[in-house]
Amino acid sequence: MNTLEVNIKSRAKQYPIYIDNADFSVLRRKIIQECGDKNYIVVFNQKVYKLYSKEFDFPKDRIFILKDGEKEKNYKNYLKILDFALSKKLKREDYIIAIGGGVVGDIAGFAASTYMRGINFIQVPTTLLAMTDSSVGGKVAINTNYGKNLVGAFYQPKVVFINTNFLKTLDVNQYKSGLGEVIKYGFIEKSCDEDSEFDLLNFLNENCEKILNKDSYTMERLISACVQLKIKVVENDEKESGLRKILNYGHTYAHAVEKLTNYRKYTHGECVIEGIKFALNLAVKKNLIDKEYQFLCSDIIQKYEYKPLKAFVSSKYIPIMTTDKKATGDCINFILPVQYAQVGEYKFTVPELFELVSDNK
Ligand SMILES: NC(=O)c1ccc[n+]([C@@H]2O[C@H](COP(=O)([O-])OP(=O)(O)OC[C@H]3O[C@@H](n4cnc5c(N)ncnc54)[C@H](O)[C@@H]3O)[C@@H](O)[C@H]2O)c1
Incomplete structure (x- = not known):
């Protein structure tokens, strides 16, 4: 396993990025350990949930499923995620976990950045683009009718878990x-x-x-x-x-x-x-x-x-x-x-x- 540290000095913000190809049961355990006794919701990409719901059997009432596609990175779904978090009574010390490609990471991250002015956020990227680009660096956003990624924030996650086994089911395109x-x-x-x-x-x-x-x-x-x-x-x-x-x-x-x-x-x-x-x-x-x-x-x-x-x-x-x-x-x-x-x-x-x-x- 590789552990890389991100250190944003201007904000005294530090967090780890773990990269490995361990069994998904290990990844699930690590996510749960990271949350400890805190409350959480998991924002899943629909396709990824269908493929991996057995491996990531989080309580069903904690799961928010985002339909597939770039167009889902919109205001409506952003507000739905916030409402979902509110309905689960998440507090500032609780967690939003994103499992999916860049779309899920961006919208869940933006929800995390604004929920009670910023709640803990975990990224679990499942596409190659999300692993090497969108999950690293803290840019989170949604699309608008006027253009892509025009409403967003710079918001660093608490931790990023990259597991290369997700790539096996990714289609060639x-x-x-x-x-x-x-x-x-x-x-x-x-x-x-x-x-x-x-x-x-x-x-x-x-x-x-x-x-x-x-x-x-x-x-x-x-x-x-x-x-x-x-x-x-x-x-x-x-x-x-x-x-x-x-x-x-x-x-x-x-x-x-x-x-x-x-x-x-x-x-x-x-x-x-x-x-x-x-x-x-x-x-x-x-x-x-x-x-x-x-x-x-x-x-x-x-x-x-x-x-x-x-x-x-x-x-x-x-x-x-x-x-x-x-x-x-x-x-x-x-x-x-x-x-x-x-x-x-x-x-x-x-x-x-x-x-x-x-x-x-
Ligand atoms: N925040 C940033 O710094 C940053 C950087 C680059 C791109 N982005 C954003 O990232 C988004 C694109 O991300 P993307 O390419 O990951 O797209 P995506 O999230 O739409 O995922 C692409 C497709 O792969 C499927 N998929 C995801 N994981 C899978 C898996 N393990 N197995 C099988 N199928 C899987 C999804 O269902 C989807 O159909 C764009 O919205 C873009 O604006 C953000």
Whole structure:
């Protein structure tokens, strides 16, 4: 088992993230132990509950089941979770436990952050994306009619339990979607932690088959490496005012494609991979990296067998990029590669970007 510590110094807040592949009975016991004699409710993703209700046989009257899908991360369900907690008479020292992917973690975490101005919160992520990204760092939120994740908070959990056995039932699309974010960490490793000696890019390059086959030991190492990088970033920049921006590598283009396709046609991870390829092209054109590094990165991506997405024309996606949450003034911000496993932030005006990408495809 790996135990990683998150230490948010600005708030004197510290908590552990446990990563293992132990039997689910062990995980259940640890959750119960963590709650001690306190009261709790468990917010479960519906599909995960169907798959794992035997292993996690919490009292039925403590369980809130959230239907499947991104659209469920809404005001209505947020209020329902709060009402459920109130009906169970939860007090501030009690617990909300989230078992599911990023959707459940985000909405249950936001409910926890506002219930009596903040109640204990336990994350049990069950997707690869939630294990390596959304359960780490304390961003919790719900979606609105005006956009995704627009109402939320920075609220750190009491503990995160990552068990790689959950990955066995994850379908290939969801798994490869999470893998898109994992691959991203490989390209930004040194910017997250300049002292990191893991060499995640090399690990991704050499262990592709084991990773695609969800080999338990390999996945434990891989997830630990990614979580460690995210911890470094979050510890330095909890509220996304600086360093945390590098996690957006590949995301400026990815978000535009997701909007263009109404979030339906491709998974988030597929779009991130396409966004990384876009960033590599842009970086070559700006002479930030040479073709050799671009080929190395493209080779690694290719090993993971993502199908190329439809090529969009710049007149479609650039206007969307200007509306990105991270755009500033007249400029579109990109995180671009600058050298091996390192990235930097670059701003482009719209005409400049049109000129650079005109023959991009
Ligand atoms: N808070 C953050 O920092 C942060 C970061 C990235 C993404 N997010 C959010 O995370 C959400 C996406 O998370 P996600 O990709 O985990 O989506 P998700 O929670 O919708 O889960 C994806 C699918 O996998 C299924 N599933 C979950 N665990 C399973 C398992 N073990 N076996 C079989 N099926 C399983 C779910 O039922 C669902 O259909 C988005 O709402 C996004 O905004 C948050």
